[in-house]
Structures are given as C-alpha cells and as structure tokens.
Amino acid sequence: MASDTASPPRKPDPVTAKGERRRAPYRRRLRSRIIVSFALLGLCLTALFAFATNWTRARVENQLVEDVMNRNINEYARRFYEDPGRNPDLPVQQIRAYAYSSDKFEKAREVWPEWAALPTGIHSISGADEKGERYAYKLAVRKTPDAWFFLAYDMTQTMKGESQLNRALFLSVLVFSVLSLVLGWWSASKVMKPVSDLAARLRAYRGGTSEPEPLAPRFPDDEVGQLAQALDDYSSRLTEVVQRDREFNADVSHELRTPLAVIRGATELLLARPGLDDKVVQRLQRIQRAEQQCTDLIGSLLLLSRNERGQGNSNVARVTEQLLDAHRAQLGGKPLELVLEGDRDLVIDAPESALSVALGNLIGNAVKYSQEGSVRVRVSGNRVDVIDSGPGLSAEDAAKLFQRGYRGTHAGHSQGGGIGLSIVSRLCDLYGWQVSVRPGVERGVIATLTFAPAL
Structure with a gap:
C-alpha cells in the first residue's frame, strides 16, 4: 500500500521500547550561513586590504627614506671634501650629519660607540630616552680610510604617523566587517524571503x-x-x-x-x-x-x-484467551502448553481487531518456534508479556526483527514473509503502544507489548 512506501521501516532497538525517534542533529539555517559568509568575506577582504596597505606604505616609505639618505650623505661627503676644516650644513632639518677625519676616529668611537661599530650602510635604530619617550631614526653610515660619515634621519614623527595609520586601518576593518554583516543580513533576507514564503505555503x-x-x-x-x-x-x-x-x-x-x-x-x-x-x-x-x-x-x-485509529474498547484478557483457543486447535499434537496469566480486567482504548492482530502475531510467532514446553501470556499493569520456550533470539535477529520482510535465523523453511512483526510495529506507532523483544532468562524469547496510558 501507499503508506508502506511513504514511511520506510526503521531499525528497532531490541531492548528499549519501539517508537522512539532520534533527535535530528542541529543544522545551521541557510540564512545564518549567508550572513556569516558575508561577514567573513568582509572581514577577510578588509583585513587583507589593511595588511597590503600597511606593507606597501612601509616598503615605499623605507625606500624613499633610504634614497633621500643616500643622496644626502653623498652631498654631505662632497661638501666635507671641499672644506675638511668645517662641518657642512644640510638643508633638511630632520637630518643630523657628522663627519670625522682619520685623526678623529677615536673621538668618534668615544662619542658614538654604537655608530662606530656599524658597517657602511643604512640601519634602523629605535629605543627610549631618559624620559621614557620612544624615538626612532635611520642611520646612514659611510666609512672610508680617510673619513667616517654619519647621517641620522629622525623617524619619530613617522613612527607616530604609522601608529595612527594602524589604528585607522584597524578601525576600518571593524567598520567594514560590521557593514558586511549588515549587508549580509539584508541580502539574506532578500534572498531567503521567496524560499521562506514557499516553505510557509507548503506548511500551510x-x-x-x-x-x-x-x-x-x-x-x-x-x-x-x-x-x-x-x-x-x-x-x-x-x-x-x-x-x-x-x-x-x-x-x-x-x-x-x-x-x-x-x-x-x-x-x-x-x-x-x-x-x-x-x-x-x-x-x-x-x-x-x-x-x-x-x-x-x-x-x-x-x-x-x-x-x-479505530474506535472501541477491548478487554485484553478476553482477546488473548480467544487467540490462545484458536492456536490450541491448531497445535496438531505438539507438546506445547498455552497459558494465560495475570490481570483479567485490563481494558484498553482500541478496537478488538487491532489488538487481535498485534497480539496474534506475537503469540503466533511464539507458538510457531516453540516445539515443546509452554507459551505463557502474562497480563500485568498496562502491558502483556508473551514468554515462550523456543530456541531463543540472536543479537542480529533482535536488531532487525521488526524490519519488513526480515525472517529470523530460526525461521528455516517455515511459511511467512516476515511481515507480521512489521505490521505490529506500525500498529504500535498508530495507537501509541510500544513493542520490544528480548532473550528469555534461560531460553526462549520474551515479547512485550506496552499499551498507552489511559487519558
């Protein structure tokens, strides 16, 4: 029937009751994924742009400063050689220049010990003065056999400007990330609105x-x-x-x-x-x-x-006794005792036809696979236990017994298509019952049918 194809059978739990549904794992909504994607895209792009801007600024600035210093130290050396007796001036206030002839190398080592130890080239020097204020400068060093030249370019203001630029770039990253988040929220609302409308019409x-x-x-x-x-x-x-x-x-x-x-x-x-x-x-x-x-x-x-659901009330003991009488007439000399035990007054809210089909399949399986001994049906509380003395139940059978078309390892060449317990499972889902099977204490199987509590 169509209902069979609409709901494929689930794997039952042989110990716990039937009908339990697993909670679906949490999945992030598509709208949230779009918003997060926009926010991450904005954050990554602005962060990359800020990094590229800062790197480019530092590279260009460093190259320009070094070019200026190289030109100035060349000019300073030229002026020094024109008149070695005086210290020539430079037109740039940010640059301090010093020249020492060969007879004053020792003085240079005393006045500028750190500078004197540096080789020819351009060096970056930073630190803090006695007042704790940070300073930074570029030092161009040129050493020849007859003269040493030192040219210092003050980078303190440049360093402060660099800090301000970094703060501005960081603020820009935050602002553009927030804007990306807002844009993502707006875009997700626009994109998902038709999908939400479609889902709402389907739910309605x-x-x-x-x-x-x-x-x-x-x-x-x-x-x-x-x-x-x-x-x-x-x-x-x-x-x-x-x-x-x-x-x-x-x-x-x-x-x-x-x-x-x-x-x-x-x-x-x-x-x-x-x-x-x-x-x-x-x-x-x-x-x-x-x-x-x-x-x-x-x-x-x-x-x-x-x-x-069908309408009506059923006395469980009376229906069970009718089923046991029907099976007694079909034993055919099999040494098997069919016994009803327990409460005789249990009445459930379900028609006798549904109860007869559910209990009939459980009792029928117990009778079919028990060659001798007894099949005891015990009514207690709001449940029925069908206890047989058959060959028992394997773990594989317990896991698959309620699947449609599955026949246990002890089925052999017996008749049946493995549909009976599947019907029982579907009846339990319909009426809110629970069914389970488990191995007996010593041998056999105990099938339990638990009814829904009365409202």
Whole structure:
C-alpha cells in the first residue's frame, strides 16, 4: 500500500521500547550561513586590504627614506671634501650629519660607540630616552680610510604617523566587517524571503483538498520559481498516487469483505445444523476463526493505510484467551502448553481487531518456534508479556526483527514473509503502544507489548 512506501521501516532497538525517534542533529539555517559568509568575506577582504596597505606604505616609505639618505650623505661627503676644516650644513632639518677625519676616529668611537661599530650602510635604530619617550631614526653610515660619515634621519614623527595609520586601518576593518554583516543580513533576507514564503505555503497545506493550489504562479521565473514548479509536478503525481490508494482501499474494503461475509454466513448456517460430526464441527470452527482473523487483519490494514485509529474498547484478557483457543486447535499434537496469566480486567482504548492482530502475531510467532514446553501470556499493569520456550533470539535477529520482510535465523523453511512483526510495529506507532523483544532468562524469547496510558 501507499503508506508502506511513504514511511520506510526503521531499525528497532531490541531492548528499549519501539517508537522512539532520534533527535535530528542541529543544522545551521541557510540564512545564518549567508550572513556569516558575508561577514567573513568582509572581514577577510578588509583585513587583507589593511595588511597590503600597511606593507606597501612601509616598503615605499623605507625606500624613499633610504634614497633621500643616500643622496644626502653623498652631498654631505662632497661638501666635507671641499672644506675638511668645517662641518657642512644640510638643508633638511630632520637630518643630523657628522663627519670625522682619520685623526678623529677615536673621538668618534668615544662619542658614538654604537655608530662606530656599524658597517657602511643604512640601519634602523629605535629605543627610549631618559624620559621614557620612544624615538626612532635611520642611520646612514659611510666609512672610508680617510673619513667616517654619519647621517641620522629622525623617524619619530613617522613612527607616530604609522601608529595612527594602524589604528585607522584597524578601525576600518571593524567598520567594514560590521557593514558586511549588515549587508549580509539584508541580502539574506532578500534572498531567503521567496524560499521562506514557499516553505510557509507548503506548511500551510495539510491536504484538506484533493487538488492543492499551484505554487509556481505566485513566484517569479527564477530558481525559486523552478523549485515551485517542480513541487507542483511532484504534488500532482503524489495526488494521483493518493487518489489511487484511496480507490484501492475502497475496492479492497468492498471486494474482500463481501466474500468473507458470505463465508461467515455459510459457516454459521452449517454450524446451526444438528447432528454434525465432531470433526466437521472442528473444521467449521477453524474456518470461522480464520474468517474472523482475516476480517480483523483487513480492518487493521485499512486503518493503517489511512493512518486512522479505530474506535472501541477491548478487554485484553478476553482477546488473548480467544487467540490462545484458536492456536490450541491448531497445535496438531505438539507438546506445547498455552497459558494465560495475570490481570483479567485490563481494558484498553482500541478496537478488538487491532489488538487481535498485534497480539496474534506475537503469540503466533511464539507458538510457531516453540516445539515443546509452554507459551505463557502474562497480563500485568498496562502491558502483556508473551514468554515462550523456543530456541531463543540472536543479537542480529533482535536488531532487525521488526524490519519488513526480515525472517529470523530460526525461521528455516517455515511459511511467512516476515511481515507480521512489521505490521505490529506500525500498529504500535498508530495507537501509541510500544513493542520490544528480548532473550528469555534461560531460553526462549520474551515479547512485550506496552499499551498507552489511559487519558
């Protein structure tokens, strides 16, 4: 049926109760991902731009300063050689220059010991003075056999400007990151609004009409419109499937119930005739029980296909006793005792047909796989335990027993398609029951059917 294909079977837990649903893992919303992407993009681009700006500034500034210093120290050396008796002046106030002839090298070492130890070239020097104020300067050093030249370029103001620029760049990164976040939020709202509208229309539709309203005309011809068109096509095919399923259910309900009603009527008439042989009566009663089982099964399957609960109340002990009587008549000399124990007054909010199908499958499996010993059905509290003396249950069987089409390792060549326990599982989901199986204390299997508490 359509309901079988709509909800694939889940792997059951053999120890815990059936029907538990795993919580889906948390997933970040698409809108949040778009906003975060915009914010990260803005942050990375502005940070990269700030880094490139600062690096380029430092490189260009350093090259320009070194060019200026090289030109100035060349000019200073030229002026010194023109008149070695005086210290020539330089036109740039930021530059201090010193020249020492060969007879004054020792004085240079005494006055400028750090400078005197440096080789020819341009050096960066920084530190703090006695007042704790930081200073920085570039020092050009040129040493010849007859003279030493020192030219210092004050970089303190440049260093302060560099600090101000770094603060400005850092503030720019923050501002543009916030702007990227705002832009991402605005863009995500604009981009996701059609998707949100589409999702809202899908949530609003609950299948109340046979022909749902088309979605595509309400959206522009873009990606969302194409998605809406695909959903409309899928909805049309799904509506056809549901319609065929409803028609099939109606046909099954009529075509199968009619011959069953004929069988029931004929069986009742035959049983009413006096003087029947005992074996004939037993066979007619077996036919009557089989007809009732078919009727219950058809009713339960139709309710499952429509996902509807049947109405009515059921006495669990009475239904269980009827099922045990039916199985006693089919033992065929098997040395097996069928026993009902426990509470006789438990009444649940479910029709007898659904309870008969669920309990009948559990009891039927216990009888089928127990060759001797006993099958005990214990009613206690709001649950039923079916305890058999069969060959037991493996871990693999326990994990897959409620899957549709799965047959246990002890099934052998016995008849059955592995559908019975799958039907039990679906009935439990429909009525809020729970079913589980576990190995017995010494041998056999204990199947437990727990009913929903009364409201």
